[in-house]
Amino acid sequence: MAAAVASWNATAATRLSVGGPAPSASIPVHFQAAAAPDHGLYDGQLGAIFVNDDLSGPSLAVVVAHEIGHALGLVHVTDRASVMNPGNLSTPPTPGDAARVAALWGACPPASQ
Numbered sequence: 001m002a003a004a005v006a007s008w009n010a011t012a013a014t015r016l017s018v019g020g021p022a023p024s025a026s027i028p029v030h031f032q033a034a035a036a037p038d039h040g041l042y043d044g045q046l047g048a049i050f051v052n053d054d055l056s057g058p059s060l061a062v063v064v065a066h067e068i069g070h071a072l073g074l075v076h077v078t079d080r081a082s083v084m085n086p087g088n089l090s091t092p093p094t095p096g097d098a099a100r101v102a103a104l105w106g107a108c109p110p111a112s113q
């Protein structure tokens with residue numbers, strides 16, 4: 001979880017966090033057994049992420065980052081390397097992904113120190 005959130009924050013200057021004080025918005029992440037081809041799912045009606053509990057390490061972080069991308073409004077892309085490639089287990093959020101998030105939501109202002 002932390003690695004997935006860190007990858008978005010580093011690439012897209014988002015301010016996502018895991019746990020901590022009551023956030024203004026939150027997305028629960030559930031881990032559950034699923035068939036191997038199913039890495040994860042963002043359920044927009046529930047506003048929740050589901051992740052196959054057979055994942056670990058870097059591929060787990062990429063899958064959670066992919067589902068966060070869906071939660072942010074991104075769709076699958078196949079024309080370039082992207083965290084949003086279908087079935088992606090290795091590509092973290094890219095500058096192109098960050099640009100798409102900024103196009104949807106606007107760029108985050110610099111964080112105050």
Ligand SMILES: [Zn+2]
Pocket residue numbers: 066070076086087
């Ligand atoms: Zn997807």
